[in-house]
Amino acid sequence: MATIRLLLLFLSIFSTATAQPKDTHINLGSSLSTSTNSTSWLSPLRLFAFGFYHEGAGFRVGIWLDASPNKTIVWTANRDDPPISSNSTLLLMSNGLVLQTTGAQQKILLGEISSASLSSASMRDSGNLVFYNSKNEIIWESFDSPTDTILGGQYLPSDTELFSSASETDHSIGRFRMKMQSDSNLVLYPKDTSDTYFDAYWATSTYNKAGMSLKLHLYLYEDGNMYLVNNTDYNSSLVAEGGVADNGIVIYRATIDVDGIFRLYSHIFPRNGIPIMTTDWEALSDKCEVKGICGYYSYCNLVDDQPDCRCLPGYNFTDPDQRFKGCGRNFTAEVCNGKNENFTMENMHFGAYYYSISSTKIDECREACLSDCNCEAAMFENNNCMKFSRPLRYGKLAVSNTVSTTAFTKVAIDIPVIANSTNSSPNATMMVAVEIKKEPRGKILIAVIILATCSVASIAFSCFLVYRNRAQSYRKMIEDNNLRLSEEIVLRSFSYNELVKATDNFKEELGKGSFGTVYKGTLYNSNRTVAVKRLEKVFEEGEREFRAETRAIGRTHHRNLVRLLGFCDEGSARLLVYEYMSEGSLANLPFKAQSRPDWKERVRIALDVARGIFYLHEECEPHIIHCDIKPQNILMDGFWTAKISDFGLSKLLMPDQTRTFTGVRGTRGYLAPEWYKNTPISVKTDVFSYGIVLLEIICCRRYIELLVPDNEIVLTDWVHSCFVSGELHKLLGGEEVEVKTLDRMVKVGLWCIQDEPALRPSMKNVILMIEGNMDIPIPPSPTSS
Structure with missing residues (x-):
């Protein structure tokens, strides 16, 4: 972590630079208790709070957006520990934040300091809980260990992850994770999976774009702009639509939600009005694209834009009250020991790893799965037959007419197949399989040996093809991802009329600079407040300075530099559009x-x-x-x-x-x-x-x-x-x-x-x-x- 801090110091990620105005300190000996009114420590502007919050019949310790009516949880300590009982106390001591529970039991909950050097703490308006030593140096902070959320001024270093919560009311670790990989790719996966293409369901298309030695880090700026950055000059814009509220405070948070989708939210707190929360961006709009949203042997179907989990034919829910947990067989026989049948499902897609792929016809694909004991299902797409072994996962019923797939799921018919409106697909029809005929034992033995030899050769060849194609597939996912990121920040080119309209004909002057006057403006397409610098020296020197400034600032991005958003170079007009700095100079x-x-x-x-x-x-x-x-x-x-x-x-x-x-x-x-x-x-x-x-x-x-x-x-x-x-x-x-x-x-x-x-x-x-x-x-x- 120390190395990462040093690398990102100059990209405004060094957290000692995020102190908020009028930062207050919490002294040693301060305490919080579940049995008194003193259950939390507030930040100076009462934006965030740290302390005990209710969860179920007990409590958890965390940080929440206190100014929000719903008290949005943004960080939780020891997420998978059992809930804390009532009559518990948090005590700030020199060796950390100590939790005292019933029976006088104690444990260090946060910031265990071996040298007992903790001197004070602070709950900042950035949402960061910070511990200091006697020299007022930071020795621990919550921003270093994010859970499911990063806030403005916070970053996600390379090779670290965010984990979704189990539910909206249970903030233990849930079913999805987002990893900032060492290959510079930000990827979403189901929780208990490896970092492979077949398990990924969203990525940022930045696979090694910054160079093998320059790892990227996800950073959310206080103004809502979110970038993938390294320790030099590489920037890749993930979200560039943020802003600052003109008449209040706006706080941005980026969260991997319970449904596995990474989203950016803004919480606007007007000086006179009701707080507003909006979703500014989301990685995926189709919730069924999330792999793992439904469990084994089930598939996802969108109903009114919400994911609905249904069982594959021949399977029932393992827990009808929690359908996302998947389904289990409603037949007992093995699929190779008797009669089998296939169910044909149109527009069904399995996103899991297939063990075999071959070019064939649709009927041959169905029969090939029936005769292969390893085949649990097959998917026919673009004249290719892909075979899947058990367990079946990542099923999704495609809604796009451009997707043409046919899936075959195989079940044994020792008992009647139970089908109902919730368990089976409306597009599923039964295909009667070929019954395996009895043969003399000698012939069967010879056939088994020949089949085994061919299977070994086939599997070896298939493994070679899969190994060769996996890297290409991974890159293809990146290239075909809906979100394509620029390799650097692209400055917007404004027309002169746009800026005249934005500034109300240059009505409100903010100040004068060396080469012109600065005006306040509002971009009508995004309602974002900006500062427009109108250059008044437009002859040789002014043009040269204009070009130098746009090139220089366009290549720079740092927390302590005013950001250039765009420019106008129309006729003799030379204007620069900057982020608006609400507190002046x-x-x-x-x-x-x-x-x-x-x-x-x-x-x-x-x-x-x-x-x-x-x-x-x-x-x-x-x-x-x-x-x-x-x-x-x-x-x-x-x-x-x-x-x-x-x-x-x-x-x-x-x-x-x-x-x-x-x-x-x-x-x-x-x-x-x-x-x-x-x-x-x-x-x-x-x-x-x-x-x-x-x-x-x-x-x-x-x-x-x-x-x-x-x-x-x-x-x-x-x-x-x-x-x-x-x-x-x-x-x-x-x-x-x-x-x-x-x-x-x-x-x-x-x-x-x-x-x-x-x-x-x-x-x-x-x-x-x-x-x-x-x-x-x-x-x-x-x-x-």
């Missing part, structure tokens, strides 16, 4: 007392920005120097996640290039000294700008302030003076913060703004130092710019 937050984030939020925002810059510098290809890092270009979404915007001034680096010369660009005050010295511009230029922004975030003031004492006008000089004198508390105006974190942040900021680029740390080291994972030497005095 960072320039509006730290400098206003009424909306100033608290200290923990500011530390998190500083890390968000650092991770976004790190991705640009080292993870995306080609590498990007932003050249204009400033608070106005750092935007906040509805979850207060900081995202870097405005790549219009970006300078792309070739893979073998680390420095470049260019004209002066960017915003005064945040510019590194090399801009004015005509010296090479490198990634360290962005590090300098980040250092200024970091000091502004720490102190909640701008780089230059005139209405202050003379020694405080220039922020960098004042910060260094306070650092040298050991008076860092002056920077915060009485605000109480964690002293070690403040010291660490200030030292990082002072190192970033060193006059000499070689002295500035890389963004990777910036992240490590802020997180406390790298020692920070005493910084020298920076040269004021």
